[in-house]
Amino acid sequence: MRLQDHPGSSLYALVGCALLGLLLLALPAAAQEAARAPEYRAFPLIGSRLAVWAIAQLHLNFAAFILGVPIFAVIIEIMGWRTGEQRYDWLSHEFVKLTFAAFSTTALLGALLLFLFVGYYPRFWAYMSGIFYPTFSVYAMLFFLETFTVYLWYYGWDWLSGSKKWIHVCLGVLSNLFGTAILFVSNAWVTFMTSPGGIDEAGSLTSLWGAINNYTWMPINIHRLIANVTFGGTIAAAYAAVRFLQAKTDEERARYDWMGYVGNFVAISALMVLPFAGYYLGREIYAFNQTMGITMMGGFMSWLWVVQAILIGILFLGSNYYLWLGMERIPGSERYRRYIPYMIMILAAGFIVWATPRSIPLTPSEARIMGGTHHPVLGVLGVMSAKNTAVNLMILTTFLSYLLYRRANKESVKPWVGTGMAAQWLIFAAAATVVTFYGVYGYFVESIVRIGYSVYQVLAVLGAIALVMAIDIPMFRGARSTGQIRWGTIAPRSQYVLILLAVTFTWLMGLMGFARSGIRQHWHVYGVARDTSVDAWTPALGYAANMITIVTAVFFALVLFIFWLGGLGEKGKAEGHGHVAPAIAGGSDP
Amino acid sequence: MRVPVLVKVAVFALVVMGAYTYYANSIPQLRSEPPEELSLEGGNVTPEQLVKAGEGIFKGKGTCEVCHRIGQKGTRAPDLGGIGASAAKRKAGTSAKAYLIESLLDPGAHLVEGYPNIMPKVDRPPIGLNRSELWALTAFMESLGGTVDVKLDDIPKTAGSAAGGGQVAELKLPGDPKAGQAVFMGKGGCIACHKAGSVGASPVGPDLSQIAKIQTPEYIMAKILNPAGMGTVAGYPGGVMPATLGQTLTAKEYLDLVAFLLTLKGEGAAPAAKK
Structure with missing residues (x-):
């Protein structure tokens, strides 16, 4: 172990942990104090709400990154361990190095957020701690366990190698389990604010488990877990992109081209299932409270989903574009380029449908000219039937892009290749038909029935992905190569696509955070603890967008600074922890 | 002069975020205000004033318009056009006024066929109308084809007791x-x-x-x-x-x-x- 690699980082993390621990232990006294304190205090200059908003969003961004990246880092480490390929071990170490540098900042931001709640929202915090106090000690314990496990995992990379590698992998898995448990505990607090449970009509606790296991707890757990992986993938890919653009040698360019590809691959894989987790969350919000669900989708927040649709459309288009650019560095990919225009058409059409609003706020004269608030033709595309169909077809198309990329330099030598290919096309066609059928049929049934159709559409797409891959893997096993991937030769603009994806996803996270918090409107805890502060109003999208942009810019500035700090210890070295950076140029397959 | 990569990346990221911000600012801006408490404590309001106040609640704090339409069939909730008259025929022996009040306080008691039981009790959080507001809202609905005859005393005393969200403890003040x-x-x-x-x-x-x-x-x-x-x-x-x-x-x-x-x-x- 070489503890001197990140001495500053270690110190900050320990200080952060100690602060958090002390603060959590001091909470009963703080809560008693809060009961006598005024309901609110005003944060200087910007006000309490903006202060909490900024710190909460920053904390969430960092937390998502340090929880998401280790999930796929350990999977990559296992791949390296089982296949014996050193490059995977190096890559896993690179990813963990990134999260390690951000660890202490996450802890410090968390402590700062807690200070803000205790200091500026004392009554609210007294109420929340009255409900969740028993979970605070669990959270603190998990935080310590997570910290020490990650330290062991990172610093034990060389020490636990060779025959002891399995212990190292177990540490990686363990740190992920602790990290996920931390996520679940803190999700209980935040989801309770949206969909409180386990309390009586007066807001008094009747069941702690009921408060934890509220309507939106499990959907948010799943949604955040998947989104964290996507987010981690995009940030890691953006890091690789910057390193690619800064690279002085072909070897370095090749290494970071590959790293960017893997980061993006992870991000797309998780992104494809994210909408399904979103539907689950939406359904549970409706199940908890119809009014809240309707306010979210059809009330003052309805325009937010148009912005969200555009961002997700950019993510899908960007991911596909990156894959298509990547195919240019693969000999033999020319065979598949003819499909690209059709895929662009499907993606663009899906994008347009998803971004079409259902109803438009109009002046009475405008509404008269259009014949109502719904456009006579385009309004039809604004409902969930059309949008579910569009997004499922976009996911299928993205999967097709990946499939073509995967086989770009391969020619199957299996005698049943023709049948296999035909079966794959048939599966694609069947899935697209099921998705379209239920999309159209959804217009003719009640909404409660229509919601159920989205499950069939999702199952058709997921089933198609599983079946196609089940055929593809054996079909291309031992395939003839048409040439090796020329890592490092990808067009530089592809790296800006990776940066675009990272910025877009981070901005999208800020937007979704606003949506999750904003649907409570003038309630701290929906229907239980009313917001009576001067900030009880819920801002419009423009105001929220300004705030999201400022925080996202600060986040990236901090990330750059932290990565720069993290890299200081290894300045001038092509290795970390004795890890020789692998030569990848012109080398191997993904 | 060669522009450093980090500067190019930073400018690119700022342009992307700027575009999203511009777009979000260019679409309709809807801000959600916390509802104000309506008080009609004196009781000396004219039916017209009461109906007008009720209409405000229908469109605002009551959030009725999210699901209900007047003169147009809704997908989630029944059309309220003419409800002031039709409410009297909905349940034998129940006046329009009683039917409307009961529907607001216990929506599941009078479900209209074909519609799901999704309406929340309007005197409970998060809508949390107080008695004055329930009075005005009932008057507004009576005015839709019927006669406005609801009195404050028609609204049960227990209605709206938790309207503010959370318990309303009995206060024992030391004042004289x-x-x-x-x-x-x-x-x-x-x-x-x-x-x-x-x-x-x-x-x-x-x-x-x-x-x-x-x-x-x-x-x-x-x-x-x-x-x-x-x-x-x-x-x-x-x-x-x-x-x-x-x-x-x-x-x-x-x-x-x-x-x-x-x-x-x-x-x-x-x-x-x-x-």
């Missing part, structure tokens, strides 16, 4: 109602605008003769200290009530005044005066 009446008539200057049972007769502000029956102690206390922040009673001009009582009254005088107001339950003469 008799001393409070003196503050009402003297230092507080309330009598210049308000009637309170047998005390005062000014029509400038709402009649407070039954304020204790129709408002919570919390509302009364807050209204004295922050009149503008607690909303203005329909039909009365805003901004008239002074916001300085919190500074001019001593703590004891304030508590005495509240204690006096809490005795006003519409039984004619002010109880404090009877003692």
Whole structure:
């Protein structure tokens, strides 16, 4: 172990942990104090709400990154361990190095957020701690366990190698389990604010488990877990992109081209299932409270989903574009380029449908000219039937892009290749038909029935992905190569696509955070603890967008600074922890 | 001059975020305001004023418009066009007024065929209408094809008891109602605008003769200290009530005044005066 690699980082993390621990232990006294304190205090200059908003969003961004990246880092480490390929071990170490540098900042931001709640929202915090106090000690314990496990995992990379590698992998898995448990505990607090449970009509606790296991707890757990992986993938890919653009040698360019590809691959894989987790969350919000669900989708927040649709459309288009650019560095990919225009058409059409609003706020004269608030033709595309169909077809198309990329330099030598290919096309066609059928049929049934159709559409797409891959893997096993991937030769603009994806996803996270918090409107805890502060109003999208942009810019500035700090210890070295950076140029397959 | 990669990346990222921000600012801006409490404590409102206030609740705090339409079939909830007349025919032996009130307080009791049981009880959080608001909303619905005849006393006393969200604890104030009446008539200057049972007769502000029956102690206390922040009673001009009582009254005088107001339950003469 070489503890001197990140001495500053270690110190900050320990200080952060100690602060958090002390603060959590001091909470009963703080809560008693809060009961006598005024309901609110005003944060200087910007006000309490903006202060909490900024710190909460920053904390969430960092937390998502340090929880998401280790999930796929350990999977990559296992791949390296089982296949014996050193490059995977190096890559896993690179990813963990990134999260390690951000660890202490996450802890410090968390402590700062807690200070803000205790200091500026004392009554609210007294109420929340009255409900969740028993979970605070669990959270603190998990935080310590997570910290020490990650330290062991990172610093034990060389020490636990060779025959002891399995212990190292177990540490990686363990740190992920602790990290996920931390996520679940803190999700209980935040989801309770949206969909409180386990309390009586007066807001008094009747069941702690009921408060934890509220309507939106499990959907948010799943949604955040998947989104964290996507987010981690995009940030890691953006890091690789910057390193690619800064690279002085072909070897370095090749290494970071590959790293960017893997980061993006992870991000797309998780992104494809994210909408399904979103539907689950939406359904549970409706199940908890119809009014809240309707306010979210059809009330003052309805325009937010148009912005969200555009961002997700950019993510899908960007991911596909990156894959298509990547195919240019693969000999033999020319065979598949003819499909690209059709895929662009499907993606663009899906994008347009998803971004079409259902109803438009109009002046009475405008509404008269259009014949109502719904456009006579385009309004039809604004409902969930059309949008579910569009997004499922976009996911299928993205999967097709990946499939073509995967086989770009391969020619199957299996005698049943023709049948296999035909079966794959048939599966694609069947899935697209099921998705379209239920999309159209959804217009003719009640909404409660229509919601159920989205499950069939999702199952058709997921089933198609599983079946196609089940055929593809054996079909291309031992395939003839048409040439090796020329890592490092990808067009530089592809790296800006990776940066675009990272910025877009981070901005999208800020937007979704606003949506999750904003649907409570003038309630701290929906229907239980009313917001009576001067900030009880819920801002419009423009105001929220300004705030999201400022925080996202600060986040990236901090990330750059932290990565720069993290890299200081290894300045001038092509290795970390004795890890020789692998030569990848012109080398191997993904 | 060669531009460093980090500068190019930073500019690119800022342009991307700038584009998203510009777009989000260019679409319709809808801001959600916390609903104001409506108080009709004096009871001296005309049916027209009541219907108008009810319409405001229908479109605003009540969030009824999210699902219901008037004169147009909704997908989530029935059309309320003509409900003032049709409500009387919905359940034998039940008047339109009783049917409407029961539908607001216990929506599951009168489900319209073909619609799911999704309507929340409107006097409970998060909508949390108080009795005054329920009264006005019922009047508005009666006005849709029917006759407005609902009285405040038609709204159950228990309705809206948790309207503010969270429990409303029974307050035991240490104030002296008799001393409070003196503050009402003297230092507080309330009598210049308000009637309170047998005390005062000014029509400038709402009649407070039954304020204790129709408002919570919390509302009364807050209204004295922050009149503008607690909303203005329909039909009365805003901004008239002074916001300085919190500074001019001593703590004891304030508590005495509240204690006096809490005795006003519409039984004619002010109880404090009877003692």
